[in-house]
Amino acid sequence: MAERSGVSRRTIINLEAGEANISLSGLDRLATALDTTFVSLVAAPSATPTAIDAVAWRGRTAESIATLLGSAPASREAQLWSWSLAAGDRYDAEPDADGWHEMILVISGQLLIQFENNELVLNPGDHSTYSSAQPYAYANPGKSTTRFARAVIS
Structure with missing residues (x-):
């Protein structure tokens, strides 16, 4: 060994x-x-x-x-993003191609991730990994700015 x-x-x-x-x-x-x-x-x-x-x-x-925290398969590319959403703001995403995933880590505030059939509420320190080959949206339901790290993997 x-x-x-x-x-x-x-x-x-x-x-x-x-x-x-x-x-x-x-x-x-x-x-x-x-x-x-x-x-x-x-x-x-x-x-x-x-x-x-x-x-x-x-x-x-x-x-x-x-x-x-989590893992997603990768074969082509990985991107690291820093995001912020003002109170009440929203981002509606188009589905990515099959095989794409996202990993989210909330730093401050509250992030609502909405999918076609369910939604996730993430608070500071919470994380999620999911396929981004589906319709989804980020929303800030709180009263302060939400900050999160986003990794996109293909």
Whole structure:
């Protein structure tokens, strides 16, 4: 395993014992050596790609933490957007081509994402992953500006 992944034997042994804090790229190399994906390696077996919520790294203090929130398949392009919507504003999106997904993380305010047959209300810290190959809209039902990060993946 150490030879295939490029991760030292000592690190692997300490990782198995829960005594090592491996880098994210080290985890990725271990996943490749195990013929799996990074997401499959760190996610709980019951997790869905849209709600992984797996801690993948911890720093020296409790405030230093990296949590994998969700995953979407990608083969062509990924875009990262910073969005803000004023109170009462709305964005109506056209459906993307099949295979496109969005990942949203609300930073402040409240975001309503409306689909044809359902809707999601996201508050600060909430996230969602969904296929954008469908009609959808963003709306701000609150009284203050909503800010969110949007990743578009194809």
